[in-house]
Amino acid sequence: MKKDETDASQSYTDAYFEKGHIWLKIRQTLAAILGWVGVIVPILVTVISAVGYYQPHVLGFWHTHVGIDELQFFGLLILFAFVMSAIFTISMAIIQNRKRARVVEQWPTFDxxxxxxxxxxxxxxxxxxxxxxxxxxxxxxxxxxxxxxxxxxxxxxxxxxxxxxxxxx
Incomplete structure (x- = not known):
């Protein structure tokens, strides 16, 4: 297949996966690695410090109760957000199912x-x-x-x- 035919059949192409473009691959790979480090390091610091507060033999990054209080506060905040999202999602699903049931009873509405x-x-x-x-x-x-x-x-x-x-x- 010619390159023009391949491009016409694909709706999206990415230069990262094409041959060549070595600097693009290096730059995007480093950006992805730095992004994942920015996600994983704070999670590890928080988990190790929380475990270190309750288990004295584990060396944590912080040892005061203020960090644990903040962690519990954010946990409650996330739990509250999850509960509110669940209530909204479930209620909207119930409403949509009832609407769909009424429409199906009236089917066909478009002839x-x-x-x-x-x-x-x-x-x-x-x-x-x-x-x-x-x-x-x-x-x-x-x-x-x-x-x-x-x-x-x-x-x-x-x-x-x-x-x-x-x-x-």
Whole structure:
């Protein structure tokens, strides 16, 4: 396969995985390693210090109760955030399931065949009332005669025969 054909079939390419680009690979790899060090080191310091506070034989980075109090405070804060997120998520799931159940009971709410028929009837109505579509789209100014103005419920009356037929079923 040619390079142009490969590029056309892929929606995303990354120069990191292509041949060459050695400085890009080195720079991005170092950035990734530094990022992971920035995540892992604080976690290790916190865990080792917390264990060292309760286990005297483990050498921790800090030995005061202030660090443990902060750790417990952040633990409670994270627990509170988790509980609130869980309540929100579960309640939204229940609401969505109830809405979905109501929609499924009313299924089908969209009938593509009926929609196509309505579109055709509407196009015929507009052609009869205001001229064919090509004329309507090409004219710059069009004066509508008073007798050709649409009533407020014109389209409702146009499709009324469908509702009568649906009630008979």
């Amino acid at each position: 593509p065949i009926m929609q196509k028929q309505r579109k055709n009837e509407l196009n015929d109505f507009m052609d009869e009332r205001f001229g064919d579509a090509k004329f309507r789209q090409s004219v710059r100014n069009y004066d509508v005669q008073p007798e050709k103005n649409l009533d407020t419920d014109e389209f409702k009356r146009l499709f009324r025969h469908e509702k009568v037929g649906d009630q008979d079923d």
